[in-house]
Amino acid sequence: MSGTPKQDFGLFSNVLPSTRLRWKGRVEFVIEYLIRFAGLSTILIVGLIFYFLLREGTAAFLDIPLRQLFGNRWYPIEDFFGIWPLIVGSILVTIGAVIIALPLGLTTAIYLGEFAPQWQREILKPLIEVLAGIPSIVLGFLGWVALAPIIQQMGAPTGLTIFTGSLILAYMSLPTIISISEDALYAVPKGFRDGALAIGATQWQTTWRVILPAARSGLVIAVMLGIGRAIGETMAVMMVTGNAANIPVLGPDMIFQPVRTMTATIAAEMGEVAQGSLHYSVLFWIGIVLFVITFGINSLAGRLMGTQAGRRRKGQL
C-alpha cells in the first residue's frame, strides 16, 4: 500500500523553474500585503479623523463649562458658546427634509422597482443619478436666488427659512433614499412575488402586502442614511436657512422662521477666527458633535446592513 507520504512534492509543484517561482511568490506576497493594508487603512482613517477633531477641539471642552457649551445662547463675540440653538436648527431642518423626502423617495423607489416599464426606468434612473450629481452649492444657489423669493412672496417674513432648507435638503437626500430602497426591493426573492401573483393578487396587493414587508429593514436603512446625508449637508443649508442662531418659537409658522445649523456655523465662521482661539476650538467641538451624531446613525445603519449583507457575500474567492 502506498499510504506513507513521500518526501517528493515535485508531484504538485509548479511548472516554473524554482527561482522564478520563488520570485513570483514573493511579488504576490507583497501585493497581497498591500491590498490588506489598503483595506484596513479605512479603519485607521476614521480614527485619524476623530483624533484630529479632538486635537483641535478639546480646548473648548476643557475651558468652557459643559452647561454653557450646551447652553442656548450662541454669541461668540461675547464668548457665549452655547451650541443648543445650532443643534435644534440642524434637527428641525433635517426633520422637515425627512418629512418631505420620505414619501417622495419611497414611492419613487416602489415605482421604479415594481411598476415602471423598462423604457421609463432607463430614463428615470440616470435622471436621479443626475440629481445626486448636482453640487450642493448649485442647489443652494438656486434656493438663494430663485426659491427664497418665491417663499417670501407666499407670505413668510423672509425667504430664508427652515422650510426652504428642508425642501432643498429633501431633494438632496432623495437619490440616497431612492437608490437604497430600490436595492432593498430588488433583493426581495422573486419567489415571493411569483407566489403572490400566482394566487391572483394584483400588482399593488403584491407590493403592499408581500414585497414592502419583506424589504422593510432595507427601507429603514435607506431612511437612516438619508437622514445622515441631510444632517451633514452644509453649503445649501447655509445659503437658504437664514443663519439666525436662535431657537424658533414653537407654533404653526415655525417652519417659516430662519435658523442656523451646526454645519453652516462651522463653514461660515471658521474663516474669521484666529487659529488656536477658543472660538476656533469650539467650531471643532461642533465638528465632534456632528461626527458623533452621524457616526451613531451610520453605525446603526451599518449594523442593519451587516445582517443583510451575509446573503450577498457569495461572490468571493
Next chain:
Amino acid sequence: MSITPAKIAIQDVYFTYGDGAEALRDISLDIYEKEIFVLFGPSRSGKTTLLRLLNRLSDLFEDATVRGTILFDGQDIFDYRVNVAGLRRRISMVFAVPTPLPGSIRDNLTYGLRMAGIRNERVLRERVERSLQQAALWNEVKDRLDKSAFALSGGQQQRLCLARSLALEPDVIVLDNPTSGLDPLSTESVEESLQDLKQRYTIIIVPHSVQQGSRIADRAAFLLDGELIEVGKATQIFVEPQDQRTEDYITGRFG
C-alpha cells in the same frame, strides 16, 4: 480483490461547512486509473462537495473544516507543503455550466498554461491543437481560434471547457454534471468524448441523471445526505443494488 493501487484514495473524509452543516460523513472510497467513476445521488447529497475536495477547490468555502485523508498517487493533498495550483493542474475540473473565460478560444485553452509560466509559443500551439482534437472540437473551431469563446454553441462551449482542462495534460478529469445546461444532442457528443478520453485519463463524473450515470460508468458510488451508501461496479450498482435506498433512488422513488 483488486491489487491495483488507487489513483485517488479517499479515507474517512468528513466535511463541515462554516455554518456547521455537515456535507460529508465518513466517506472512504478508491478511484482507479483510467476508469469512469460516477458519483450520483439526490441534490445536496454531497457529490459536488466531494468533487471539489479532490482538487481543493473546497478551500474556497470559508471556515469549512475537512477531516480525513485524500491520497492522490499516494500523497496527501491536504499536506501543508502541497502546491495547490499544481494539484489543480493535475486534477482538472469541468463545471456544470459551460464556463468559457472572456476572451478568444485560444486564450481559454492556453490560460492555465500561461498562468503556470509557460510562454513558449510552439508548446502552446501544440497543446491547443491536441486538446481540441481530444475533445472532438478541432474541426469545428480550427479556423476561428481567435474568435470569442462565447460565440460557440452551448455544446461546443462545454467541449471547449473540456479541452481547456485537457490542455493542462492532467492525470484526472473531474466533471460536475457537465451536461446540465446542454440540449440532448450536445449531451450525446460530450458523452461520446468521455468514452474516448477514458483511454488516457481517470475520469470522475457527477452525472445529470441516473440514466446518464448508468450509460457511462465503469464504477459508481451512491451518496445520500453526505453518506456513502454504496460503491461498486456499474453493472452491479445500477442493475441490482445491494442497498434498499440505492434501489429506491434508481427506481425513482424519490429525487
Next chain:
Amino acid sequence: MMDEQSSTGDQSLMDDQTPMAEQINDNKIEVQDFDFYYGDFQALKSLNISVRRNQITALIGPSGCGKSTFLRAMNRMNDTIRNTRAEGIVLLDSKNIYDEDVDVTELRQRVGMVFQRPNPFPQSVYDNVAFGPRVLGLAREGNGLEEIVQESLENAGLWHEIRHRLRDPAFGLSPGQQQRLCIARTIAVRPEVILMDEPCSALDPVATLHIEDLMRQLAEQYTIVIVTHNMQQAARASHWTGFFWLGKLVEFNQTAEIFRAPHEKLTESYITGRRG
C-alpha cells in the same frame, strides 16, 4: 305529431353530437398551435395538447425542453418575464386566456401554481394561507377566513402537524411542510386547476411521497398539471403524460400507454434512459 317528430329529430341530432360534446367538456384546458419566445429564442413550437378535467397530467422531458415554460404559459406567469412573446390559443373552459379582455389576476386565481422551491411568504403559517382569500376578498377574519385556512391546511394534509403552530413563521417548517403549505395557500382561493413545477425536486423521499399522495387526493376536486424531471414520479402519479423534447410535444397519451408502449422512438429512448 309535428312537434314530436321535430323533437325526436333534435334528439337524434343531439345523440350524434353527444360524444363530441362530452369530449370537449372533458378538456379543462385546450392548447392550440401555441408558440412561445424568449426574445428571439423560440422555446415552444406549435404545441397542441388537451388537459383533462379532474385528472393529473404530467409533463416530462430533459431540462431546457420547455416544459416549465409551457406550465407558466397556462396561468400567464410568463407575463412577468420581460421580452417574451406568446402566440396561439390556450382555452380554459373554451375561453382563450390570451384574449385582450382576460383579467390576469382572475385567471391566476382559477389556475393556481406551486413552484419548484417552496416559496412561503416571510409571514406566519396562518397569514400565508389567508393571503389569497384576503387579497381576493373571499372571506374576512371572523367571517369564514379561519374555516378556509383550516380546510385548506386539511386538504393539504398539513393541519394535524401544524395546527398548534399557525402563528409561527412559515420559515420554521421543514421544506416538505413548506411545500405543502404552498399547496394549501394555492387551494385556499379555490382554484380550478393547479400547476405544479417540479414540486418535489427540493424534497426528501418521505416528503415526496407525501406530496404525491396529496396530488391524488386533490385530483378529485382539481385538474392538476405537473412538471417533473422524475419519470418514475410521472409513471406513479399521473393519468396522462406528455413528453417534451426541444420545445416540442413529441408524444401525449395515457400514462400507462406512454410507459408501456411509447409510439415514438425518442420517447422510448428517453424513458429507458438511453438519452437525456
Next chain:
Amino acid sequence: MKRQQANKLAVGIISAVAALVVIPIMLVIVFIIVRGISAISWEFLTAAPRQGMTEGGIMPAILGTVILTFGTFIACIPLAIGAAIYLAEYAGDNRLTHWVRLAIVNLAGIPSIVYGLFGLGAFVLFLGLGTSIIAGSLTLGIMTLPVVISTAEEAILAVPQRFRTVSLSLGATRWQTIRHQVLPQALPGIITGVILGLSRAAGETAPILFTVAAFYLPQLPHSMLDQTMALPYHLYVISTQVPGMPLSIQYGTALVLLLIVLSLTLVATIVRTSMRRRREW
C-alpha cells in the same frame, strides 16, 4: 372589480409622486441652462475675473477645479482600489471585516464640512502643508474614498464567481486570478465608480473652504503648495459675499460648474452602458 380599481388608483398615485420627484430635477437643469447660457462667452471661460469679480471670466476657478479633481484622483485611487479588492476578494467573514465595512459606511456618512475640519487639522496645520492644492486634494481624496470603494467593490463582486472558480481550477493562484480575470472584467465598473467619485469631489465646497480655496486670486497657482480658486467656492463667494454681483455671471458660473460635474457623470454612465453592452457574459 373593486380591487382592480384600487390597483389602478395605486399605480396612478405612485406614478404621480414619481413625477413629482423627476420634474423638478429637469426644471432645475433647464432653468440654470436658460439663465446661464447668456453669460457664457470665450472671455468668460478664458479670462481671469476683474473689477472685484464683477467683470471678466472665471478661468482660474475652472482650472483650479480641474487641478483639484486630478489631485483627488491621485490621492484616492490606490487606496480605494486596494480596499475594494480587499473587501471583495480577501476579507473573511469576521470581526475585522465587519469593522472595515463599518468604517466605510461611516466615512461615507461623515459630513463634508467635518472633512474640511479634518483637512485643516491634519494636513494644513499638523503636516504644515498650509492652505494648498496638496492639502485640498488629500482632503477631497479621503472624502471620495467610500464612494469609489463601494462602487469598485460592487463591480468586483459583480464578476461571476464561476470565472474565479474556473481560473483557480486551471491552476492559477489567487492573485493571478484577480489580476487576469477579475480586474479586467470589473474595470468598467471601477472606472465608473472613480469618475462618479471625482464628479462629487469636483462639486464639493465645504472640504476646500479651509484647506485650499482662495477667495479671490486672479492668477494661476505656481506649485502644489499654492492656494487656488475653485468653481464651487467661487460660486458661493460671488452669490453671497459680493454685493452688486451681476446675476448673469452667477448663473453662468453655476452653469459651468454643473456642466463639468454632470459631464463627468455622463461619461461614467456612458462607460458603464457601453462596456456592459460589450460584455459577453
